Amino acid sequence: MRLSLTVNGEARVLELDPRTTLLDMLREHLRLTGSKKGCDHGQCGACTVLVEGRRLYSCLSLAVMHEGEAVTTIEGIGGKDALHPMQRAFLRHDGFQCGYCTPGQICSAIAVLEEMAAGRPSHATEDLEAAPPLTDAELRERMSGNLCRCAAYPNIIAAIREVAGA
Amino acid sequence: MRYDKPISMTPLDARRIVAQPVDRVDGPAKLSGAATYSYEYHEEVPGAAYGMIVPAAIAKGRIVAIDSAAAEAAEGVLMVMTHRNAPRQGSGGDAAPQLVGSEIAHHGQAVALVVAETFEQARHAAGLVRVDYEREPGRFDLAEAERQARPPRGGEHRMGDFEAAFAASPFAVDVSYTTPDQAHAMMEPHASIARWDGDRLTLWSAQQLPDWSVGDIAATLAMPSEHIRIISRFIGGGFGGKISVYADAILSALAARALGRPVKLALTRQQIFNGTSHRPATIQRLRLGCDAEGRLLAIGHDSVSGNLPGRSFEEGAASQTRLLYAAPNRLIRNRKAVLDLAPAASMRAPGEAAGLLALECALDELAEKAGIDPVEMRVINDTPHDPERGPARPFSSRKLVEALREGQRRFGWERRDPVPCRVRDGRWLVGMGVASAIRENYVVEAKARVRLDGQGRLTVETSMTDIGTGSYTILAQVAAEAMGLPLDAVTVRLGDTRLPRGPGSGGSWGANSAGTAVYDACMALRDMLAQKAGLNSTDARFEGGMMHGGGRSLALAELAGEGVSAEGEMLPGGLTQSYAQASFGAHFAEVGVAIDSGEVRLRRMLGVFAAGRLLNPKTARSQAIGGMVFGVGAALMEANVVDRRHGLFINHDLAEYHVPAHADLPDIDAIFLDEEDDKSTPLKTKGVGELGICGAGAAIANAIHNACGVRVRDYPVTLDKLLDGLPPIG
Numbered sequence: 001m002r003l004s005l006t007v008n009g010e011a012r013v014l015e016l017d018p019r020t021t022l023l024d025m026l027r028e029h030l031r032l033t034g035s036k037k038g039c040d041h042g043q044c045g046a047c048t049v050l051v052e053g054r055r056l057y058s059c060l061s062l063a064v065m066h067e068g069e070a071v072t073t074i075e076g077i078g079g080k081d082a083l084h085p086m087q088r089a090f091l092r093h094d095g096f097q098c099g100y101c102t103p104g105q106i107c108s109a110i111a112v113l114e115e116m117a118a119g120r121p122s123h124a125t126e127d128l129e130a131a132p133p134l135t136d137a138e139l140r141e142r143m144s145g146n147l148c149r150c151a152a153y154p155n156i157i158a159a160i161r162e163v164a165g166a
Numbered sequence: 167m168r169y170d171k172p173i174s175m176t177p178l179d180a181r182r183i184v185a186q187p188v189d190r191v192d193g194p195a196k197l198s199g200a201a202t203y204s205y206e207y208h209e210e211v212p213g214a215a216y217g218m219i220v221p222a223a224i225a226k227g228r229i230v231a232i233d234s235a236a237a238e239a240a241e242g243v244l245m246v247m248t249h250r251n252a253p254r255q256g257s258g259g260d261a262a263p264q265l266v267g268s269e270i271a272h273h274g275q276a277v278a279l280v281v282a283e284t285f286e287q288a289r290h291a292a293g294l295v296r297v298d299y300e301r302e303p304g305r306f307d308l309a310e311a312e313r314q315a316r317p318p319r320g321g322e323h324r325m326g327d328f329e330a331a332f333a334a335s336p337f338a339v340d341v342s343y344t345t346p347d348q349a350h351a352m353m354e355p356h357a358s359i360a361r362w363d364g365d366r367l368t369l370w371s372a373q374q375l376p377d378w379s380v381g382d383i384a385a386t387l388a389m390p391s392e393h394i395r396i397i398s399r400f401i402g403g404g405f406g407g408k409i410s411v412y413a414d415a416i417l418s419a420l421a422a423r424a425l426g427r428p429v430k431l432a433l434t435r436q437q438i439f440n441g442t443s444h445r446p447a448t449i450q451r452l453r454l455g456c457d458a459e460g461r462l463l464a465i466g467h468d469s470v471s472g473n474l475p476g477r478s479f480e481e482g483a484a485s486q487t488r489l490l491y492a493a494p495n496r497l498i499r500n501r502k503a504v505l506d507l508a509p510a511a512s513m514r515a516p517g518e519a520a521g522l523l524a525l526e527c528a529l530d531e532l533a534e535k536a537g538i539d540p541v542e543m544r545v546i547n548d549t550p551h552d553p554e555r556g557p558a559r560p561f562s563s564r565k566l567v568e569a570l571r572e573g574q575r576r577f578g579w580e581r582r583d584p585v586p587c588r589v590r591d592g593r594w595l596v597g598m599g600v601a602s603a604i605r606e607n608y609v610v611e612a613k614a615r616v617r618l619d620g621q622g623r624l625t626v627e628t629s630m631t632d633i634g635t636g637s638y639t640i641l642a643q644v645a646a647e648a649m650g651l652p653l654d655a656v657t658v659r660l661g662d663t664r665l666p667r668g669p670g671s672g673g674s675w676g677a678n679s680a681g682t683a684v685y686d687a688c689m690a691l692r693d694m695l696a697q698k699a700g701l702n703s704t705d706a707r708f709e710g711g712m713m714h715g716g717g718r719s720l721a722l723a724e725l726a727g728e729g730v731s732a733e734g735e736m737l738p739g740g741l742t743q744s745y746a747q748a749s750f751g752a753h754f755a756e757v758g759v760a761i762d763s764g765e766v767r768l769r770r771m772l773g774v775f776a777a778g779r780l781l782n783p784k785t786a787r788s789q790a791i792g793g794m795v796f797g798v799g800a801a802l803m804e805a806n807v808v809d810r811r812h813g814l815f816i817n818h819d820l821a822e823y824h825v826p827a828h829a830d831l832p833d834i835d836a837i838f839l840d841e842e843d844d845k846s847t848p849l850k851t852k853g854v855g856e857l858g859i860c861g862a863g864a865a866i867a868n869a870i871h872n873a874c875g876v877r878v879r880d881y882p883v884t885l886d887k888l889l890d891g892l893p894p895i896g
Contacts, residue, residue: 017286019290020286024286028284028285034200036402038353038820041820043821044435073199075198075199077198078198080195083194083197087197087198090193091194094784097403097635097636098400098633099196099400099634100352100353100403101353101402102197106197140829140831141828143828146828149350149353150403151791151796151831153795153827153831153834154831154833154834154835155791156828157828
C-alpha cells in the first residue's frame with residue numbers, strides 16, 4: 001500500500017506491506033532505529049514516538065493508519081550535537097544506562113509535560129478540576145508506561161522535574 | 167601486569183578525572199538514538215533477509231512430523247530450516263547447536279527457522295509451519311526434583327560440629343525459604359545479524375562476553391575462532407541474559423551461509439522467556455543458632471536449584487554465607503536437581519541475589535527470637551576475616567558495620583517499633599527492615615591497547631562491552647587520568663573481538679579488570695614517551711596534555727609524532743587467595759502494607775555501600791539503585807510462573823512478568839562510603855554492578871514483617887500470601 005506521511009518534518013512516501021507496524025516502518029524502512037523494539041506488544045514503551053504531538057506506542061499501530069499525519073521520533077527531537085533540553089537533563093541526571101528504553105522515555109517525558117500543561121488528569125490526580133500539580137507522584141504515574149530494567153527511574157524523574165522547573 | 171602485590175600509589179590517586187561524577191561519554195549517542203544496537207546495522211549490512219524462529223510447543227518429547235510446505239510457498243520466503251535440512255554442528259561450547267534433531271529438551275527451543283525478504287513475511291510464514299509432537303513426561307517441579315538432587319559440587323563446607331552446636335543453641339530457627347524462577351527482562355531482545363565473507367563470519371550480536379561467545383560459536387559451527395568476529399558496540403541490557411549464545415546468533419549464521427546473504431534475527435519477547443535462560447528457583451533451608459547476646463553459634467545454609475540435564479550451572483544461593491558472618495560451627499552446601507525447564511544460568515548476582523533473600527530474613531527471625539535489634543544482630547556477627555580460614559585470610563577491606571551504622575543514622579532507624587502492627591498511617595501498616603549486602607569481588611584477565619596520535623588524542627581499544635554499566639565512560643576516565651589528558655581527548659572503542667581481548671561484562675568484574683588493562687597500557691605508553699625524551703618515566707609527570715620532567719615540558723601531541731601505541735594487560739595474582747575480597751553494604755527499607763487488601767507499597771529505601779574507590783560516583787550510584795530495584799522486583803512481584811503440567815513459564819511477556827515501573831519506586835537512594843582497596847587492583851576499586859541487588863529484597867521482606875507481623879517465606883511477597891495473617895481492621 002502507498003502511504004504518505006511526515007516524519008521529523010520531512011515528507012515521506014512509502015510502498016508498504018499493510019502488516020507493517022509504524023515501528024517497523026521507522027526502523028526497517030526509514031532506518032530511523034532510534035525508536036526501539038523491546039516487546040512489540042505495547043508492554044514496555046521503548047517504541048514511544050510522538051504522532052500529531054501525542055505519544056504513542058508505535059509497535060501497536062499499523063503504519064497505514066497514519067496517512068497524512070506527522071510523526072516525530074527521537075531523531076527529530078535532538079541530534080548528538082544539538083540535544084533537546086530533556087535529553088540534556090537526562091545526561092546530567094544519568095537518566096539512562098543501557099540506553100535501549102531511553103528514546104522512548106524521552107519522547108514520553110516531553111509529551112507528559114505537555115499533557116500536564118494542557119490540564120489532562122492522570123490516575124494520580126486528586127483534584128480533577130485543578131491543574132495537575134507537578135509532583136513526583138504525578139510524573140511517576142504518567143511515566144509508568146515506559147519500563148527501564150536498568151531502573152534509571154529516580155534519575156529520569158529528577159531530569160523531568162528539572163525541565164519542568166518544578 | 168600480574169597483580170600479585172598491592173601497589174599503594176599510582177597516577178590515578180590524583181583523582182582529577184577518575185572518581186569524579188562525570189556524565190557518560192556515550193550519553194549523547196544513546197540519548198539521540200544514534201547508538202547502534204545489534205539489529206540496527208543497516209549501513210554496514212545492507213540487504214539482510216529477515217529470520218523468525220518457530221519455538222517448540224512442548225517441553226519434552228520429540229518431533230514426529232514437520233510440514234513446512236505452506237511456509238515455503240508463502241510470499242517472500244527464502245528458506246525454511248528444520249532438523250531435516252539444518253547443517254551438522256559441533257558442540258562443546260556454551261552455544262547450543264540448533265535444529266540438530268527431533269528431540270525436544272525444553273519448551274521454546276527452536277524447531278524451525280523461516281527466512282524471508284521482509285519481517286512481516288517471515289513472521290507470517292513462521293505461523294504456517296506445522297509441527298506434530300510426541301510428548302514425554304518431564305520434570306518441572308523443583309520440590310519433587312529435590313529428592314534426586316545431586317550431592318554438592320566441590321563438597322560441602324563444614325566447620326566445627328554444626329549439628330551439636332545447633333541443637334545446643336539457646337535460640338534457634340530452622341526455616342525454609344523458596345525463591346522463584348526469574349527473568350532478566352533486559353529491554354533489548356536477543357538479536358543478531360550474520361554476514362559471511364568467504365569462510366569468515368561477522369556477527370553483529372548482543373553478547374555480554376563477546377570473546378567467550380566467539381569460542382562457543384566456533385565450537386558449534388565447527389570452524390576456527392579466528393574466522394569469527396563479533397561486534398557488540400551497544401547492548402541494551404544483559405544482567406547475565408546475554409552471556410550464553412542463543413538461537414539468534416547460531417541460526418542467523420547458518421541461514422546466512424546457506425543463502426549467501428546476510429540474515430538478521432531477533433527473538434520475540436515471548437520467545438525469550440522459554441527459549442533463553444533465567445535465574446532458577448531455589449529451595450533453601452536455614453538453620454541458625456545463637457546465644458543470649460546474639461552471637462551466632464551455628465550457621466547452616468542448604469540450597470537446591472534445578473537445571474537441564476548436562477548443564478553445569480547451579481544457583482549457588484548458600485555460597486555467600488561462607489563469608490558473611492562469624493560462627494564457629496558451620497554447614498553450607500548447594501545442590502543441583504534435574505529439571506526440564508528452559509536453561510538456568512547467571513542473572514545479576516547469581517548466588518547472592520537468591521541466597522540473601524533467605525539468609526537475611528532468617529537472621530531477622532533469629533534476632534526477633536533472641537530479642538535483639540536486627541542492626542545490632544548483624545554488627546555482633548561481623549567478622550574481620552574469612553570465617554572458614556581464620557585470621558590467615560583477612561578481608562582486603564570490609565565496611566559492613568560502617569554501612570549499617572551510617573544507614574541506621576540516615577534512615578531514622580530509631581523510629582522503628584520492634585513490635586509489628588503498631589505503626590499506622592491511615593489504612594497502611596508501616597514497617598522498617600534492614601539487610602546486609604555482600605558480593606564477592608572478581609578480577610579476571612583482560613587486555614587493552616592505547617594509541618596516542620599526533621594531535622594528542624588517545625584511543626583506547628578493548629573488546630570489553632558496555633551493557634549500561636558505564637564502561638565507555640570509566641575507561642576514558644582511567645586513561646585520561648593516567649595520561650594527564652582532558653577527558654574529551656580520549657576516545658574509547660569497545661565491543662569488537664578484533665580489539666585486544668577484554669573481560670566482557672559479567673560478575674561485576676568489567677570495570678576493574680578492563681580498567682586495570684587500560685591503566686597498564688597507559689603506564690607502558692608513559693614509559694615509551696619518557697624514553698623518547700630521554701627521561702626515566704619515574705622522573706616524568708603527565709599533566710594538562712604535557713609531559714614535565716628534567717626541567718622541560720613537552721606536549722604529548724609532539725612526542726607522539728606519527729603516533730605511538732602500547733598494550734597492557736591484567737593478570738590476577740595471588741591476592742584473592744591471601745585476602746577475602748568482597749563489596750559490602752546495608753539496605754534499609756520502609757514499606758506500607760494495606761490493612762484491608764494486603765497490598766504492599768515501598769515508601770522509601772536507602773542503600774549504603776562500600777566498594778572500594780568509585781571510578782565514577784554518578785554511574786556507580788545509578789548501578790547501585792538499579793540493583794536495588796531488581797531487589798524490589800524480587801521481593802514484591804517477579805516470578806516466572808511454572809505450568810507444571812506443560813512445563814513452561816506461562817507469564818512470558820512484560821505484561822505478565824512484572825518488573826518495577828516508575829510508579830513502584832518512591833524515594834530511593836544509594837550512597838557509598840569512602841574506601842580504597844589496593845589488594846583488588848591498582849584502580850583500588852571493587853565490583854559495583856551486582857552489589858545493589860544483594861540483600862535488597864530481604865530488607866523489604868523484613869520491613870513487611872515489621873509492618874504487619876506476617877512472615878512470608880515464599881517469594882515474591884504478594885498480597886495473597888499476606889491477607890490471611892493481617893490483623894483485624896480497626
